[in-house]
Amino acid sequence: MIYETVVVTHDRDGNPNVAPLGIREQDGMIVLAPFRPSVTLQNLAVTGEAVVNMTDDVAVIAGCLTGRKDWPLVPVEHVRGARLAQALAHVECRVERVEEDEKRPRFFCRRVHEQTHAPFKGFNRAQAAVLELAILVSRLHMLPMEKIDREIEYLKIALEKTAGERERLGWSWLMERVEAHRRATHAGEGSIA
Ligand SMILES: Cc1cc2nc3c(=O)[nH]c(=O)nc-3n(C[C@H](O)[C@H](O)[C@H](O)COP(=O)(O)O)c2cc1C
Known part of the structure; x- marks a missing residue:
């Protein structure tokens, strides 16, 4: 099963990157599979940290895909980085291991902290x-x-x-x-x- 989320990563200097990404669960871990080349992949490889956001704001997803990446963020506490201000919930993650692949490496991430901010309102x-x-x-x-x-x-x-x-x-x-x-x-x- 794949859930569509918005993943916030950061580079070595702390600059954030917001990208829609599908996540899978395996053995209690969150698996991120960014294509090469992508900023998300580069950031995960450098920092080993990510914040996975569950949001019902599809404007964020459409925006990221059309060059609008500057969404309001709130710093998180358990990894370096930030979450989407309008996330319904977020998970702070640390990369535990990487399965290398020429096209699409898989990053297995441990949940360090998760938090809910607003209720799921139902399907739309x-x-x-x-x-x-x-x-x-x-x-x-x-x-x-x-x-x-x-x-x-x-x-x-x-x-x-x-x-x-x-x-x-x-x-x-x-x-x-x-x-x-x-x-x-x-x-x-x-x-x-
Ligand atoms: C709903 C949705 C799910 C996506 N899932 C993935 C994914 O799992 N892996 C991936 O590499 N790109 C995925 N994409 C495309 C990335 O968001 C897109 O390639 C983006 O440009 C990568 O951004 P980045 O270079 O900022 O990391 C998805 C796009 C959408 C709209």
Whole structure:
């Protein structure tokens, strides 16, 4: 099972990096699997510390994917680093061991401290739709435009029926990316013809 979270890491100088990341659990540990190259991977390798954030604010996830990484953070106490201010819960983690891999090393992290800040409010279809659109946007270069449009048509139903302000904001940022990709694809087709 994979849970989609937001992971805050920091570099040697303490500069934070915020990135959406799927986490797995194995033998009581949290497993982070960042692709090469990524800032998260670099930071984990250098500091061995991470803060995993559970959030229902899909604007943060859509924002990170569209170059908006500057989210309000609060320092944490049990590892060096920070958590998302709007996290429902966070886990402070220390890397215990690394399974090396050419594409995607796996960092097995021990939970040092975990804390809940706000209750889970229930499932929201628009949040799930924004999350799915974020995944589509991260794969734009690999997918045909017809498939992207078909999936967006379906996801839009949940958005229109159940979204709040944060979901609409996240959706709009992601759709800007889809439209930019569409223009670039059409421009490319034009230049070939
Ligand atoms: C919901 C979601 C889950 C993601 N999970 C992962 C993951 O498990 N590993 C990964 O490398 N990238 C994942 N990504 C993509 C990263 O967030 C993206 O590659 C990011 O650019 C890496 O950021 P960084 O260079 O700041 O570390 C995910 C993206 C989304 C939207």
